[in-house]
Amino acid sequence: MMHLYLVRHGAAEDAAGIPDALRTLTAKARRRFRKAARSLARKSGAIDLVLTSPLVRAVQTAEILAGEVKHRAFAVLPELAPEHDVAAILKAVSRAAKRGSIALVGHEPQIGRLVAELARVPPARAAKLDIRPGAIIRIDVIGLPQARAAEGRWWIKSGPRHKGLPWKKEKAALAKPKRAASAIRQEKAAAPAKRKPAPKPAAPPPPATSPSEGSSPVPV
Numbered sequence: 409m410m411h412l413y414l415v416r417h418g419a420a421e422d423a424a425g426i427p428d429a430l431r432t433l434t435a436k437a438r439r440r441f442r443k444a445a446r447s448l449a450r451k452s453g454a455i456d457l458v459l460t461s462p463l464v465r466a467v468q469t470a471e472i473l474a475g476e477v478k479h480r481a482f483a484v485l486p487e488l489a490p491e492h493d494v495a496a497i498l499k500a501v502s503r504a505a506k507r508g509s510i511a512l513v514g515h516e517p518q519i520g521r522l523v524a525e526l527a528r529v530p531p532a533r534a535a536k537l538d539i540r541p542g543a544i545i546r547i548d549v550i551g552l553p554q555a556r557a558a559e560g561r562w563w564i565k566s567g568p569r570h571k572g573l574p575w576k577k578e579k580a581a582l583a584k585p586k587r588a589a590s591a592i593r594q595e596k597a598a599a600p601a602k603r604k605p606a607p608k609p610a611a612p613p614p615p616a617t618s619p620s621e622g623s624s625p626v627p628v
Contacts, residue, residue, distance in 0.1 A: 454480070461513060
């Protein structure tokens with residue numbers, strides 16, 4: 409069995425004014441990936457071989473990994489450059505080793521395609537993989553270049569280890585939409601008008617009283 413650690417390089421500087429192949433990691437990406445590499449070292453121990461894409465940002469990521477994790481060999485694998493397909497990568501890896509543990513440091517969408525191919529994820533489901541910069545995914549494989557069996561064990565990204573493969577989070581259900589104002593007006597127009605209660609009649613005035621007999625006349 410082979411333990412593969414598929415690594416997407418950390419976030420790189422903007423490409424303004426420099427060739428894409430020469431882009432370097434940001435300072436923040438270096439700090440974050442160093443945490444992920446230390447977490448990998450605690451969980452997995454030594455790695456037999458670290459293979460990296462020749463692009464600068466991938467080489468820098470692989471160097472951080474090699475600095476934190478004990479390893480026996482380190483090499484650049486040209487097939488991990490973005491223009492190569494999954495079949496070429498797997499053939500090159502099978503020539504480099506038949507068993508043990510290997511870290512492959514590359515790019516997206518290349519790493520996602522490797523995960524989908526090895527774990528036999530259907531295309532519709534593969535679109536939901538969420539492999540962020542600096543992520544590390546472990547897949548146990550039997551047989552390369554045509555894997556006879558494979559299992560996505562866990563993944564990490566500068567934090568705790570998560571079981572399985574990294575999937576996009578499902579969006580929360582949308583709140584019930586508010587009814588349009590026009591629909592509300594139509595409903596009000598169709599509803600029978602409520603009759604206002606008739607006003608109560610005013611109370612009659614009290615009857616006038618006449619002066620009692622024998623009373624003194626009012627002076628004029």
